[in-house]
Amino acid sequence: MSKRIAGPEIERLIQLLAKVPGLGPRSARRAALHLIKKKEQLLQPLAAAMGEAVDKVRVCSTCGNVDTSDPCMICTDPRRDAAMLIVVEDVADLWALERATAMNVRYHVLGGTLSPLDGIGPDQLNIRSLVDRIAGGEVREVILAVNATVEGQTTAHYITDQLSGLDVKITRLAHGVPVGGELDYLDEGTLAAALKSRTAF
Numbered sequence: 001m002s003k004r005i006a007g008p009e010i011e012r013l014i015q016l017l018a019k020v021p022g023l024g025p026r027s028a029r030r031a032a033l034h035l036i037k038k039k040e041q042l043l044q045p046l047a048a049a050m051g052e053a054v055d056k057v058r059v060c061s062t063c064g065n066v067d068t069s070d071p072c073m074i075c076t077d078p079r080r081d082a083a084m085l086i087v088v089e090d091v092a093d094l095w096a097l098e099r100a101t102a103m104n105v106r107y108h109v110l111g112g113t114l115s116p117l118d119g120i121g122p123d124q125l126n127i128r129s130l131v132d133r134i135a136g137g138e139v140r141e142v143i144l145a146v147n148a149t150v151e152g153q154t155t156a157h158y159i160t161d162q163l164s165g166l167d168v169k170i171t172r173l174a175h176g177v178p179v180g181g182e183l184d185y186l187d188e189g190t191l192a193a194a195l196k197s198r199t200a201f
Helices: 008-017 025-037 039-056 091-100 127-135 150-162 188-196
Strands: 081-088 105-109 141-145 169-172
Touching: 008 025, 025 039, 081 091, 081 127, 091 105, 105 127, 127 150, 141 150, 150 169
Parallel strands: 081 105, 081 141, 141 169
Antiparallel strands: none
């Protein structure tokens, strides 16, 4: 058992920081110490921002994104192409696609993937609301931007089946060689997907 080096408030701060993805116990201690050293410049504004986030952040009832308004800024932006909808597993995926700034469209967050072993079925995901959105008739193309995992592809096939009776084009992200990727370092599955998804030059 390790000795305590600080009061219970600081120990609690370290324990909570250690739960943040990417921070382990040692990184959490360094982060906590840095915050404490810069109390006025960093710790107090961070605590205020987190308190405000607790009060104002909500899940968008239309797409499942997180924002301070419902519907979110993406759903209410009139400049976005409402005829195209990108379906993602999680909010982190939505934010990643937004950083790419490749398309100015709307999204639908599933909240995960189908995983019977983990007890996650269609009712635990936002699939019903997706089908309802498509049935509204405004969406002409659905891009399935789920991960290239067994669960992701299972979810994509299930969604495709659910949308089969609706007048909508269903596409998926291309799979294969990443930009800047070297063939020698890629696994066989990625190379096979790249060959099957080849395009004209």
